[in-house]
Amino acid sequence: MSENKDDGLDLLSVEEAAAYLKFSTNYIYRLAKENKIPHVNFGRRIIFRKKDLYGWIGSMVKGA
Structure with missing residues (x-):
């Protein structure tokens, strides 16, 4: 049985990040x-x- 756990390694290429x-x-x-x-x-x-x-974008929110 495999566990579905988030190990924080959801990696993106430049194209995917864009x-x-x-x-x-x-x-x-x-x-x-x-x-x-x-x-x-x-x-x-x-x-x-x-x-x-996601954290980088969140850190740029103004007036929240």
């Missing part, structure tokens, strides 16, 4: 290059944890 955030891939690359978005570099590859992106 779709999730409704940003262009160019904008995602720029944010990552400028270290303005939480990401991990694996060699030439950039990946994102979905929960980090």
